[in-house]
Amino acid sequence: MSERLRVGVIGAGVGKAHLAGYRACPEAELVALCDMDAERLKAVADQYQVPQRFTDYHEMLASAGIDAVSVALPNNLHAPVSIAAMKAGKHVLCEKPLAATLSDAEAMVAASQATGRKLMITFNYRYRGDAQYIKRMMEGGELGRVYHVRAGWMRRRGIPKPGGWFTRKAMSGGGPLIDLGVHILDLTMWFLGYPEVATVTGVTHNALASLGKGAAMPFRVQDYDVEDLAAAFLRLKNGASISLEISWASNSSASDDYFVHLRGDQRGAELTVHNYAREDTLRLYGDLDGQPVEFRPALPPTISGHEGAVREFLAAIREGREPSSPATQGLVISRLLDAIYRSAATGREIVLS
Ligand SMILES: NC(=O)c1ccc[n+]([C@@H]2O[C@H](COP(=O)([O-])OP(=O)(O)OC[C@H]3O[C@@H](n4cnc5c(N)ncnc54)[C@H](O)[C@@H]3O)[C@@H](O)[C@H]2O)c1
CATH class of the missing domain: 3.40.50.720 (NAD(P)-binding Rossmann-like Domain)
Structure with a gap:
């Protein structure tokens, strides 16, 4: 070398x-x-x-x-x-x-x-100041026992390059779930310390894209054979749960927004990122003197992920x-993505051994 x-x-x-x-x-x-x-x-x-x-x-x-x-x-x-x-x-x-x-x-x-x-x-979203802050809080046990995570990435009209490789399953492996959901699942699993997952239930839809809608430019529906929205529910072996909603195209209030909301028995943390915003993206919830309070922590600076x-x-x-993000963690996420797609295809819950 x-x-x-x-x-x-x-x-x-x-x-x-x-x-x-x-x-x-x-x-x-x-x-x-x-x-x-x-x-x-x-x-x-x-x-x-x-x-x-x-x-x-x-x-x-x-x-x-x-x-x-x-x-x-x-x-x-x-x-x-x-x-x-x-x-x-x-x-x-x-x-x-x-x-x-x-x-x-x-x-x-x-x-x-x-x-x-x-x-x-490359799990580049981990390097943001807000994600680093949550990771440190999780390592310090500051949320208590985190028993549920609600997470997702929603776009209203955000199908990437329709007709190109992103929208063809043979080249992409899937739609928004494998494209955006991979980041959200990694952030969630990383915050939680990559716990073992017991079961996975998933659904996929191709609702808007099948009507030729959902992208900034027109496209041929024949060139689109992946989902445009996926949802999933994961049960962890430690008793906690994760719910997930991911879409490139939806009739929703979203623009291009992702969120990871962690429910802990001492505090909650809500990471909500609207259009890749870098500031004011994190809220913490808990009690002070017996009253419910909301905190807005000062975040460390965000460098390019x-x-x-x-x-x-x-x-x-x-x-x-x-x-710190070895391929073995990428493989864990690939297993989860595969289980969500299999559950969606079979209409059954998948038990991971
Ligand atoms: N981490 C992130 O935030 C992030 C963002 C965008 C894309 N990605 C990922 O990066 C990868 C590429 O995505 P992209 O948006 O750059 O796609 P892209 O289509 O814009 O670029 C891919 C490039 O690969 C080239 N290419 C294709 N086949 C080739 C071959 N056999 N030999 C040499 N060059 C070849 C193409 O000419 C093209 O320039 C995907 O896996 C995507 O999921 C990650």
């Missing part, structure tokens, strides 16, 4: 956020970018001054001068590209979800264990330790 970690990024969409993250880290040398779209590749590589450019990821992975890569490709490519990268000796920071299918997610974790390469999943993830990835490599 060279003195500075030599890194590459595969995928120039949200891959730009990874590039910006690496650019902000002096311990990393940004050497390569890959995207099959040559025009996008040139524009983004020029913007971030990346010297080596590839349209074929195999060629990029063959370069001995790269220690680690970010994989920011459509979901169905996370497994083949991450596994090829680890076999080529690179550490991998993979975008969410870990994979489009549970079996692919399992294969990725197995490849990380077999090659000894680090495999980290992708920069936070990149910093953690580089530190884990340097320090020879597990990253």
Whole structure:
């Protein structure tokens, strides 16, 4: 390994956020970018001054001068590209979800264990000041016993790039549940300390998209074969429960809003983020002198979530330790997503062993 970690990024969409993250880290040398779209590749590589450019990821992975890569490709490519990268000796920071299918997610974790390469999943919402504050409160036991969580991400008209890979199950693995729900399930599970889940009940609907509604632009309903709303109920082995509602398109008061509301027997915490707001997103509820009170805590500053993830990835490599969002946690979330989809398909509760 060279003195500075030599890194590459595969995928120039949200891959730009990874590039910006690496650019902000002096311990990393940004050497390569890959995207099959040559025009996008040139524009983004020029913007971030990346010297080596590839349209074929195999060629990029063959370069001995790269220690680690970010994989920011459509979901169905996370497994083949991450596994090829680890076999080529690179550490991998993979975008969410870990994979489009549970079996692919399992294969990725197995490849990380077999090659000894680090495999980290990008759960960038953890790095926000509000999420960090809740995590510290949870670690200090300040909410008491958290017995129920109500969480979700709701959009009114927010189907991403309809007709593209997001809305085709073969490439995405699913709709808003796997796209947005993955972040919400991770935040919830992370706050709770990744407890064991006993049972999962889920439903999915394709109500608005099947009418050609729900996106900023018109689209062909034939190009849309995923859900537009999912809801789920999870029972944890410790007796607590989680209810979830996730949508790209709904006739609702939402704009583009996510929430994680934790009900503890000493205090409640409500994280409510409207249109990616960074301030005034957290309320705490409890009693003072026997009276119900509401607190608005001063929050630590929010840095870019992708920069936070990149910093953690580089530190884990340097320090020879597990990253704080290892692929094994991404795999737990993939199991839950898979169980919600299976429950929705069969109309039955799924018991997780
Ligand atoms: N963490 C987050 O907040 C966040 C935000 C957006 C997207 N994502 C995730 O990032 C991933 C990419 O999403 P996106 O919005 O950037 O999608 P996108 O479609 O905008 O970009 C994907 C890029 O991959 C390129 N590509 C596709 N196949 C390729 C191949 N075989 N070889 C090389 N390049 C190839 C495309 O040309 C495109 O430029 C997805 O997994 C998505 O879930 C995460």
